[in-house]
Amino acid sequence: MPDKVLVYSRFPKSLMLRIGQHFELLDAGGKPPHEVIAKEDLASVRAMITQGSSLLNGEMMDGLPKLRAIVCYGTGYDGIDLKAAAARGIAVGHSPGANASSVADIAITLMLAAVRRLVVADSYVRSGDWAAAKPSPMMRPQQGMRGRKVGVYGLGEIGRKIAARAAAFEAEVGYFSRSRHDVAYQYFPSLEALAEWCSVLVIAVRAGPETHHVVNADILKNLGESGYVVNIARGSVIDPDALLAALKEKTIAGAGLDVHAREPYPPDELTGLPNVVLTPHVGGHTLESHQAMQDCVIANLTTFFAGRPLAYPVSS
């Protein structure tokens, strides 16, 4: 008889197909589990699958008295109270690096699309304005990638892949990270210094209380009028009011955002701006990335139910 696993967040069913071949899934579909799943089933749940960004605090953990493993689908685990889990003897696992290539790709996609004004360009052709010889919204040429200074904030696995990709565009690459790495990119000792130097800031830092709104009005101002900010980490890293003001007042040239302060609710004013490119948190949303994340989930649950430490524990 397969082991029972609670599916805590809302996932498309297709993503749980392979995992469901190994475990009996109790799918709460993103609703409070006690509303949709029988009490006796919940009472025996020892492991759950969740999205790292879904809120999971001590009180919620207490609703599942036998819970001993929280397995995040993806790299992030910012929604989980790690201290509360540790205090209850609950192990937390994730999928480190499984989606790194896909997320790094979306960062570069957003960077290029913003710098080359792709959405505006596509709309100019698609609307018939080009054919009608209406004035082009791209009339004035802007600086492209060659020779640009790209600053990567956070040099984990995703940040490194972003840096490697950016360098291929003949851009200079620098980074700020908690610690200096043995890499060929220029190191900056602070986010302020990085933002002062670069004209494209790519946010790839792990989100948490210490990075909340650290990309604020001052940091954005440092990017300059031809500067761009790209965020593929978490919406919480950017002060959303400061970003909206910078984009509206054109103290920066634009932004490319895959993550947002309140998903799925990007501010109405933001969605009306021509100098942003917006994606619905799909950085890790590729076939190969889901496959790798599912591999990690299955490995974490398999080791847990075998009584061994999680295959991919969150290191705290």
Next chain:
Amino acid sequence: MPDKVLVYSRFPKSLMLRIGQHFELLDAGGKPPHEVIAKEDLASVRAMITQGSSLLNGEMMDGLPKLRAIVCYGTGYDGIDLKAAAARGIAVGHSPGANASSVADIAITLMLAAVRRLVVADSYVRSGDWAAAKPSPMMRPQQGMRGRKVGVYGLGEIGRKIAARAAAFEAEVGYFSRSRHDVAYQYFPSLEALAEWCSVLVIAVRAGPETHHVVNADILKNLGESGYVVNIARGSVIDPDALLAALKEKTIAGAGLDVHAREPYPPDELTGLPNVVLTPHVGGHTLESHQAMQDCVIANLTTFFAGRPLAYPVSS
């Protein structure tokens, strides 16, 4: 007194500012020169600036009896009858490589945007459909870049830069070109073989009679259902009917097109499709690229008026 130069194609005035500091420009604004410029002025014109894609045949050259230099703004010269020019003792120059980085960048921008469905994603967020929890057009994950086979058709300066950029995305890179190059990418002896192997075909070949419609229904079919075609060369390289059919019938997954069969008139049916990304021939449209192209134009005209061979002649 500065030398007179006819500006034959329609250019935004801003692009001619620097050149106008060195030469006296007679700007036809894209109209037939004899309609807008005085006959005696035209009679003494010895040099012209044109876009390489603008048609310029022997008859048109005969309307300018003293013409001895045709200077293309950009890399391409496919609109110019080189034999007719040679027969009249007219030198033809261009701006080799000046826009290579910018054009390679737009190729990768279009590739990533098509593969990651960027325009659809942006529209899903911007329209409010994401916030309203409407079904996502990106629900089913698709293959991303990692491990994809990217085939580059044409390995000139632009093709090489495209190949280098594509490799940074952890893709396999192959190419077909008239001759084999000493590069790390896999060589294929024909366009058919390249298309059979790859799932993203990037067209970077120099356009001309021998490449007219060579990317036809058979080549597109070889790319497969998860295949993409990206064109930054010239619209004439693709059979437009075959492309439209492949996109509508989904025998390929999508296309990213900066160049079009009849610019600025992409087919109406094409502009209605969700699986294409369209840009209005802006590959070389960056500040640094225009600067480099203007440098080449000025160098070509300066050497010509000094009685020397063009600095950057078209090699035929």
